Amino acid sequence: MTFRQFAFNNVKRNTRAYLSYFLSCLFAVTVFFMYAVVVFHPDIAHYEFRDIVKSGVVFSQVIIYGFSFLFVLYSTSSFVKSRQKEYGLLTTLGISKSQLNRMLIWENTIIGIASIVAGIIVGSLFTKLFLMVFSLILDIDHTLPFYISLKAIGLTALLFFVMFEVNSLAVVWTLRTKSVMEVFRGAKTSKKAPRFSYILSSLSLAAVGYAYYLAYTANWFNVFPRMGLILVFIIPGTYFLYTQFSIAFTNGLRRNKHLYYRNLNMLTVSDLTFKLKDNARLLFLVTILSAVAFTSSGVLYGLLQSAQTEAKRFVPQDVTFITEGEDNQAAFMDHVNKVEEKFQKKEIPYHSMSARSMVVKSDSAYSDWNDLSIAIYAYTDYKHLMELNQDNAVPKVTGNDAYLMVDEFAYIRQLDPLKGLSIRSGNEKSDLHAQLIGAQLNGNIFGHFTMIVSDEVFDRFYRAAENDEVMYMHAMHTPHWIRYANDIADITDYDFNENFHADSQADFYVTMKESMSYTFFFGIFISVLFFLAAGSILYFRMYQGIDKDLNHFHSLYRIGLTDKEMKKIATKQLGILFFIPFLIAVIHALFAFKILQNMLSASVVLPSITVISVYFVIHFANFIFIRNIYTAKLKKVM
Numbered sequence: 001m002t003f004r005q006f007a008f009n010n011v012k013r014n015t016r017a018y019l020s021y022f023l024s025c026l027f028a029v030t031v032f033f034m035y036a037v038v039v040f041h042p043d044i045a046h047y048e049f050r051d052i053v054k055s056g057v058v059f060s061q062v063i064i065y066g067f068s069f070l071f072v073l074y075s076t077s078s079f080v081k082s083r084q085k086e087y088g089l090l091t092t093l094g095i096s097k098s099q100l101n102r103m104l105i106w107e108n109t110i111i112g113i114a115s116i117v118a119g120i121i122v123g124s125l126f127t128k129l130f131l132m133v134f135s136l137i138l139d140i141d142h143t144l145p146f147y148i149s150l151k152a153i154g155l156t157a158l159l160f161f162v163m164f165e166v167n168s169l170a171v172v173w174t175l176r177t178k179s180v181m182e183v184f185r186g187a188k189t190s191k192k193a194p195r196f197s198y199i200l201s202s203l204s205l206a207a208v209g210y211a212y213y214l215a216y217t218a219n220w221f222n223v224f225p226r227m228g229l230i231l232v233f234i235i236p237g238t239y240f241l242y243t244q245f246s247i248a249f250t251n252g253l254r255r256n257k258h259l260y261y262r263n264l265n266m267l268t269v270s271d272l273t274f275k276l277k278d279n280a281r282l283l284f285l286v287t288i289l290s291a292v293a294f295t296s297s298g299v300l301y302g303l304l305q306s307a308q309t310e311a312k313r314f315v316p317q318d319v320t321f322i323t324e325g326e327d328n329q330a331a332f333m334d335h336v337n338k339v340e341e342k343f344q345k346k347e348i349p350y351h352s353m354s355a356r357s358m359v360v361k362s363d364s365a366y367s368d369w370n371d372l373s374i375a376i377y378a379y380t381d382y383k384h385l386m387e388l389n390q391d392n393a394v395p396k397v398t399g400n401d402a403y404l405m406v407d408e409f410a411y412i413r414q415l416d417p418l419k420g421l422s423i424r425s426g427n428e429k430s431d432l433h434a435q436l437i438g439a440q441l442n443g444n445i446f447g448h449f450t451m452i453v454s455d456e457v458f459d460r461f462y463r464a465a466e467n468d469e470v471m472y473m474h475a476m477h478t479p480h481w482i483r484y485a486n487d488i489a490d491i492t493d494y495d496f497n498e499n500f501h502a503d504s505q506a507d508f509y510v511t512m513k514e515s516m517s518y519t520f521f522f523g524i525f526i527s528v529l530f531f532l533a534a535g536s537i538l539y540f541r542m543y544q545g546i547d548k549d550l551n552h553f554h555s556l557y558r559i560g561l562t563d564k565e566m567k568k569i570a571t572k573q574l575g576i577l578f579f580i581p582f583l584i585a586v587i588h589a590l591f592a593f594k595i596l597q598n599m600l601s602a603s604v605v606l607p608s609i610t611v612i613s614v615y616f617v618i619h620f621a622n623f624i625f626i627r628n629i630y631t632a633k634l635k636k637v638m
Helices: 003-013 015-040 042-046 050-082 084-092 097-137 150-175 180-185 198-216 223-255 265-278 280-305 307-314 326-345 379-388 416-420 455-463 481-492 505-544 546-558 563-599 605-637
Strands: 319-324 351-363 373-378 401-405 422-425 428-431 433-437 449-453 470-477 500-504
Touching: 015 042, 015 050, 015 097, 015 150, 015 505, 050 150, 050 505, 097 150, 198 223, 198 563, 223 265, 223 280, 223 563, 265 280, 265 563, 280 307, 280 505, 280 563, 280 605, 307 505, 319 326, 326 470, 326 481, 326 500, 351 379, 351 455, 373 379, 373 455, 379 449, 379 455, 379 470, 428 455, 449 455, 481 500, 481 505, 500 505, 505 563, 505 605, 563 605
Parallel strands: 373 449, 401 433
Antiparallel strands: 319 470, 319 500, 351 373, 351 422, 351 470, 401 449, 422 428
């Protein structure tokens, strides 16, 4: 038997141990390869979005490759650590340091090449489906044809081969510094009773609780400054939650005599205390990776599903066109007529009307509200616009009463200035009693805010208005506009000059849908990769300590525990180690979803439940798979 055959047989004998690692590497190679096919696909060059798509794909590939590099380094180190007794035995039998290093490099090279070949083959098999989904999300009129690029194959194979080899050398470097006895002992060391700090345990709960509070109360105005602060508290808080509070919690269970001495709880809790302490850093890492996967997937999916609702929120009217200045009225109506002709040609149903408006200036003792451009509408025209759009109008205003429309997500400062707010235009001025309402009319480039005034006030200002202070609006209502969103967006994207402003729900919807589709398409695979890596890390840790666990269960078997009782203890311990990180990650993600809900009009409940459910099914299947392997090993000690 040659040395290469010896290394190959070592990998073959440890197939079950390497399986999760191999599958995670295979998934990373597959996704990287399919993205590379998109980058080198010749038909992409014909589309306007090619630069955006290529930038997104390249960015995704960098993240996948960088994370895969760290994941492979960690995984290889874990496997080497779990086999240190084997390496120690080989050393005592006469294998040299250089031969041991060669064996490690050969083993990792074999797994790496197998992952690369299998990943490219699987990627090639799923490339057609990948391109179909890609075409659907990007709303391409036809599916991109099947294409396998030699450049994509070469790039994938080269980068991942280099990654596996560099990681092999890194692991060999760490192993070479250990003595024979250190290698032979492996991970076997005497254990002391786990200790914890009441102060750090309390601070961990306080840090996580404060991060949750910041997330729960976040809004449009403070979310971005708070995001960094939330991470500052949630990451160390989660770390000490595992390293300190988990030990404090299990010690509390041990003091509860009624619970501790009931059935097999004493054996489960006492051993679990050591497992939680030994695996605290690993559980912290798994929690963070899972939370990132849940949060990114849920947020992206929630934004994608909320496009229609947010279009209504940001653009209340279906379609509007506005111009400033009486000199532009004739050209403006000519443009409007062309737009309506296109609507008729596309057989898009609509109702329309025109209304007058004006641009005035604000006066206030408060600088934030002083000298702002405000578009004013007469209440009668406003009411007709609401009837056109099938919305409810606010109660009629008379005298100097007024309504100031303010977008809640954009600009809400002090409300007191409204009590002393005035508007002026030329020689005309009026003190108003204004109250805030939500935006019901589309904004425009000619005014910071929109205000509804009484017909009397509007007529007085209109008679005294200069030519460039008058505005004309043409509004269109399209029943079931979502059916014609793409056509409406194309039509309203008319080449108006700077004197005209067009706005439509369809244009906002299509833009948001496209941008979020790109982001979701690029981000979902990265999120899944993070989650699979988290599951693989748990798998590695189970295999790394399985020999020690078998000795423990063999002792329990000798003192009289039945097969059923030992399987029950093992299942409980595995379940806790598997689902505690999942549960904490879900709670972290739920508060992230709360931030999103505070910023959106659409409900994110259903998208959140959908994402968490999908991940739970995958995680539960992984748990059943690992549990079956673990309990099968237990039979050897019975």
